[in-house]
Amino acid sequence: MARQAPKSLKEGNKTNLKKSFSALIYIPRFFKEIWNTNKKLFLGSAFCRLIGAVLPVIILWIGKIIIDEIIIQTKLDASDLTQLWTYVGIEFGLIVLSDLISRAIQLTDSLLGDAYSIDTSVRIIKKTNQIDISLLEDSEFYDKLERARTQTTSRVGLMSNALGEVQSLISIATLVAGLIYFEPYLIILLVLSIIPSFINEIYFSQQQYSLARGWTAERRELDYLRFIGANDKTAKEIKLFGLTDFVVDRFKNLSQEYYDLNKKLAIKRSALGFVFNVLGTLSYYGAYVFIIYRVISGVITLGELTFLSGAFNRLTRNLQDFFSKFTRISESALYLKDYFDFIDISIKPKHNEDMPLPETISEGFEFKNVEFSYPESDNKILKGISFKIKAGEKLAFVGQNGAGKTTLTKLLLRFYEPTSGEILLDGVNINRFNKAKYQAFFGVIFQDFFKYEFTVRENIAIGDIKEINNQEKIENAAELSLANQVVSELKKGYDQQLGKRFAKGQELSGGQWQKVALARAYMKDAKVMILDEPTSALDAKAESDVFDRFIGLTKDKTSIIISHRFSTVRQADKILVLDEGRVLEMGTHEALMANQSLYADLFKLQAEGYQ
Ligand SMILES: Nc1ncnc2c1ncn2[C@@H]1O[C@H](COP(=O)(O)OP(=O)(O)OP(=O)(O)O)[C@@H](O)[C@H]1O
Numbered sequence: 001m002a003r004q005a006p007k008s009l010k011e012g013n014k015t016n017l018k019k020s021f022s023a024l025i026y027i028p029r030f031f032k033e034i035w036n037t038n039k040k041l042f043l044g045s046a047f048c049r050l051i052g053a054v055l056p057v058i059i060l061w062i063g064k065i066i067i068d069e070i071i072i073q074t075k076l077d078a079s080d081l082t083q084l085w086t087y088v089g090i091e092f093g094l095i096v097l098s099d100l101i102s103r104a105i106q107l108t109d110s111l112l113g114d115a116y117s118i119d120t121s122v123r124i125i126k127k128t129n130q131i132d133i134s135l136l137e138d139s140e141f142y143d144k145l146e147r148a149r150t151q152t153t154s155r156v157g158l159m160s161n162a163l164g165e166v167q168s169l170i171s172i173a174t175l176v177a178g179l180i181y182f183e184p185y186l187i188i189l190l191v192l193s194i195i196p197s198f199i200n201e202i203y204f205s206q207q208q209y210s211l212a213r214g215w216t217a218e219r220r221e222l223d224y225l226r227f228i229g230a231n232d233k234t235a236k237e238i239k240l241f242g243l244t245d246f247v248v249d250r251f252k253n254l255s256q257e258y259y260d261l262n263k264k265l266a267i268k269r270s271a272l273g274f275v276f277n278v279l280g281t282l283s284y285y286g287a288y289v290f291i292i293y294r295v296i297s298g299v300i301t302l303g304e305l306t307f308l309s310g311a312f313n314r315l316t317r318n319l320q321d322f323f324s325k326f327t328r329i330s331e332s333a334l335y336l337k338d339y340f341d342f343i344d345i346s347i348k349p350k351h352n353e354d355m356p357l358p359e360t361i362s363e364g365f366e367f368k369n370v371e372f373s374y375p376e377s378d379n380k381i382l383k384g385i386s387f388k389i390k391a392g393e394k395l396a397f398v399g400q401n402g403a404g405k406t407t408l409t410k411l412l413l414r415f416y417e418p419t420s421g422e423i424l425l426d427g428v429n430i431n432r433f434n435k436a437k438y439q440a441f442f443g444v445i446f447q448d449f450f451k452y453e454f455t456v457r458e459n460i461a462i463g464d465i466k467e468i469n470n471q472e473k474i475e476n477a478a479e480l481s482l483a484n485q486v487v488s489e490l491k492k493g494y495d496q497q498l499g500k501r502f503a504k505g506q507e508l509s510g511g512q513w514q515k516v517a518l519a520r521a522y523m524k525d526a527k528v529m530i531l532d533e534p535t536s537a538l539d540a541k542a543e544s545d546v547f548d549r550f551i552g553l554t555k556d557k558t559s560i561i562i563s564h565r566f567s568t569v570r571q572a573d574k575i576l577v578l579d580e581g582r583v584l585e586m587g588t589h590e591a592l593m594a595n596q597s598l599y600a601d602l603f604k605l606q607a608e609g610y611q
Contacts, residue, residue: 023333027162030336034159037116045108049163052101053170055094057178060310062091068303109163113156123343124149130347133415134375148342151335158332161325168322175315182304183294186287186312193283194319196276201320204269205327211265215258222258225251232500280316287312350417351431357438361527361558363426364390365412370421372404372411381407383581385421392556396569398599399578405562406447408578409530412560413442443526447533447562449517453499456487459516460494463523473523480549481518482542510537518546522553529559535568547571566603575599 035042066087073079128136128145135141179186212219228234229247238244288309295305365388372382381404389395397405410416411423414435423430430438443463452459460477461468468474474494478484490496490506497505498516508516514537521529531550535543547568550559563569570589577584577592577599585597592599 021330023337024330026333026336026340027329029340030155030158030333031162033119034112034116037119038112041108041112041115045105045112045163048101048104048108049167050170052098052105053167054174055098055101056171056314057174057311059091059094059098060175060178060307060314062087062094063310064301064303064307066091066303067306068301071302105167109160113159116159117153117156120155120339121149124339127343127345131345133410135345138375144338144342147335147338151332151339154332154335155339158329158336161329161332165322165325165329168318168325172315172318172322175311175318178311179308179315182300182308183291186290186308189283189287189290190312190315190319193280193287193316194323196279197273197320198323200269200272200276201324202327204265204272205324205331207265208269209331211261218254218258222251222255225254284312284316351435353432354434355428355432357433357441358426361391361426364388364393364558365430366424366427367408368422368424370411370418370423372407372416372419374416380419381581382411382418385581385583387576387583387586389558389560391558393574394551394554394559394561394572396572396575397560397562397578398564398566398569398575398602399584403578404581405578406532409444409532409560409562413439413444413530441527442530443521443524443528444530445518445521445532445534447536449514449520451499451513451517453501453505454497455492455494456483456490456496456498456516457494459498460519460523463520467523474519477519477522478516480522480553481515482546482549483515483519486512486515511539511542514538515542515546527558529554529557530562531559532562533564534561535563535565540567543568566606570603 066084069084069087073081073084124145136145176187179190225247229238229244229251238247291300291305291308294300295302300308367385367387370382370385371380373380385408397408399405407416411418412430414430417431425433425438452462454462457471457474458468460474460483463477464473471494475484478487486508487493487496497503498508499505500507514534518531518534521531521534529550535546538546543565544567551571561568561572569575572589574586574588575592576586577597579598585592585595585599587595593603594600
């Protein structure tokens with residue numbers, strides 16, 4: 001994996017600062033989403049935070065009254081402590097309430113956070129499903145999706161921080177009001193005490209952020225190395241090829257560079273943080289001395305002294321906290337941008353026509369001079385492809401690796417559009433049909449079919465998920481694909497959990513998985529079947545059984561089979577031989593053998609291999 005030179009700390013600093021502040025515009029929309037997630041919880045959280053924000057100043061105020069009352073009582077000959085005990089009782093009640101409120105905030109935050117993360121995950125899954133495959137295969141876009149998907153915890157943290165920030169702000173306002181009421185000059189000292197640590201916070205969190213962002217690619221590589229180094233899927237090869245040291249060294253070297261840069265930054269941050277903190281403490285003591293002086297000269301009471309020093313101390317901490325949260329919020333807001341960018345992707349179809357699809361295919365499909373390059377690539381994969389698939393015909397695609405066979409089916413399925421040329425169904429350009437309805441025409445098993453770690457029943461029902469409770473249909477599909485043989489060997493039959501990820505899961509062999517996946521294609525009565533290398537992992541006997549059934553079942557059904565096995569291919573009505581994106585030849589097995597070209601060569605080569 002090629003890697004760029006280590007990033008310096010200064011790289012991209014300015015733009016990041018600007019970017020992170022500008023990302024704050026997403027906060028209102030973010031709150032609107034949270035509000036829509038659960039209005040009651042949101043209101044509950046806001047109410048608790050409001051109470052939590054004003055409690056500190058009230059508690060300090062009661063503390064002041066208590067001290068003043070003690071001093072009054074000590075000066076009296078016959079003291080009456082009823083009032084004093086009432087105040088102490090109130091203070092006790094407020095402290096208990098304060099604890100209750102902070103727990104209620106924690107509770108509402110975590111419930112709201114969980115509910116919001118469920119909502120966003122559902123939104124991301126639904127959106128991904130609406131987006132064109134071509135976009136999902138674009139690496140830049142994929143990064144965005146990755147960030148939108150993986151930043152769920154950061155969004156929940158952002159929610160707590162942002163709500164906490166509003167609470168801090170109200171708290172600060174009430175404490176400032178208290179200071180202004182007694183000693184307005186203290187505000188100047190307060191500002192002086194907070195500026196150094198504010199600058200420190202802004203400067204270093206930007207540095208930290210730049211470092212982390214600048215190293216995104218390397219951190220992804222580290223994640224990847226961690227994954228291949230400690231994972232059941234790679235363990236066999238890592239052990240067998242003795243790759244542990246190779247992976248460990250690569251991981252260590254890369255993480256060491258990041259560690260060194262981070263260490264430098266952390267030491268600088270701690271050292272300067274200490275110096276700035278001393279400055280802050282100095283101004284606090286300046287304020288303290290000032291207040292003591294005012295008490296001694298009789299301008300303010302001892303109770304007011306405790307109130308003012310308490311309020312000053314609390315304010316300093318609240319302000320520091322406010323600024324550090326603020327930088328964290330603006331950083332997380334950048335991930336919000338990724339999320340909203342993803343959710344806002346326009347999914348307006350290029351073709352809005354909704355021509356009714358034919359009840360039955362009468363003529364078939366026709367590729368007319370189709371050319372194709374994948375997006376963002378100049379490499380022409382298909383070069384002037386023209387051929388017909390007649391209704392009810394079984395057509396096989398043959399060709400060497402990378403010839404373009406799978407790409408042809410992706411165009412037929414409208415995952416991509418031809419760069420030029422057109423594909424017709426019964427004489428109508430396939431783009432004119434409603435895409436979802438058109439795609440529902442097909443029963444497809446892809447070469448890289450997905451092994452869902454669900455039960456066997458679910459794995460098969462995926463072919464037509466609304467039939468998940470139709471046991472008869474599922475069993476029928478399993479019989480046709482030979483998956484019933486697999487099921488009969490499983491302890492829990494159709495309810496057996498597959499894969500190793502979840503408890504009591506059973507892993508299948510490659511061929512067994514293929515039989516299960518193949519059953520999906522039989523789940524619905526699709527008008528057109530496409531099987532891309534459906535039997536590559538099956539043994540010879542299973543392959544021939546599967547194909548006998550397939551041919552029997554799809555007697556008059558239009559179907560396309562892609563296979564490297566000529567014993568399979570030769571059973572097709574017609575065979576299309578692709579070579580480097582061009583149709584080299586097309587015809588029956590017999591005709592192509594007589595043609596003595598690539599097909600005949602490849603067929604003979606394979607036949608020799610079996611001798
Ligand atoms: N998503 C993609 N983006 C860019 N190029 C791609 C993409 N998918 C495939 N290709 C390229 O298109 C070419 C044709 O690939 P395709 O999968 O159609 O070949 P194939 O004939 O099915 O091969 P195989 O027999 O190995 O399955 C290859 O050169 C491949 O690298």
